[in-house]
Amino acid sequence: MHEGSLHCSVNDILSEGFPALSIRMADPTAKRARHTKNSSMHWIWSVAAALTANLVRTHMTRRAPTLYLSFDDGPHPEHTPRLLDLLRQHDAKACFFLIGDQVLLYPEVVRRILAEGHSIGNHSMRHPRMPKLPAHAQLADIAEADAVMRPFNGRERQLFRPPNGRATAAMIVDSLRNRRPLVLWNVDSRDFELTGAQVVERMERVPLRGGDIVLFHDDTGTSAVALAELLPRWRNAGFSFAAL
Numbered sequence: 001m002h003e004g005s006l007h008c009s010v011n012d013i014l015s016e017g018f019p020a021l022s023i024r025m026a027d028p029t030a031k032r033a034r035h036t037k038n039s040s041m042h043w044i045w046s047v048a049a050a051l052t053a054n055l056v057r058t059h060m061t062r063r064a065p066t067l068y069l070s071f072d073d074g075p076h077p078e079h080t081p082r083l084l085d086l087l088r089q090h091d092a093k094a095c096f097f098l099i100g101d102q103v104l105l106y107p108e109v110v111r112r113i114l115a116e117g118h119s120i121g122n123h124s125m126r127h128p129r130m131p132k133l134p135a136h137a138q139l140a141d142i143a144e145a146d147a148v149m150r151p152f153n154g155r156e157r158q159l160f161r162p163p164n165g166r167a168t169a170a171m172i173v174d175s176l177r178n179r180r181p182l183v184l185w186n187v188d189s190r191d192f193e194l195t196g197a198q199v200v201e202r203m204e205r206v207p208l209r210g211g212d213i214v215l216f217h218d219d220t221g222t223s224a225v226a227l228a229e230l231l232p233r234w235r236n237a238g239f240s241f242a243a244l
């Protein structure tokens, strides 16, 4: 993560503007009547600050031909190990955005993910529809997942990817306050609605660039079917694969 002059702007917000911001942004779903013009200004400001501070990431640096594969909604007792076998076979590292409830069920899969050099991220505790929850409930769910994942890698807070990719005001504020990167993606495999063969066909039409963050899922076997075809092709095209 690059920290230059932009680092200062975040520090300024944290030290000066943040208390007012966090109070006004405490419940983004609260009745509009209570809001002032300032709250929407703060919202725009906080999103802009998070983006410029590189705290909201849709891709990584473009300087190397590296792809950042990411897998949401695991760990799964069958599909995740199958995917890990495939990644190992192609010397590829990736990031797994885990659901806390699944971590509690399959801790041995999480240990294997980390032991094989991949990274993990927080994808919430129960994958709720976050925008429908009050801010405090959103943050409680995220914190619970952090607590569940902490023993595995010792991190106080993990990288965070919102369920359904829906970043809310509360999440942006949390990201700023805790300097926790909020990771989205810029290439969607759409493996949640396609077959493995269709994902291959789709991804063959997407022009990939170094630094792309590619979204897959490991709660079904689709990604492994598609990646068995795609990984060797991408490797031949000169890409390597790193964990976030």
Ligand SMILES: [Zn+2]
Pocket (backbone or CB within 6 Å): 072, 073, 123, 127, 163, 164
């Ligand atoms: Zn998800």
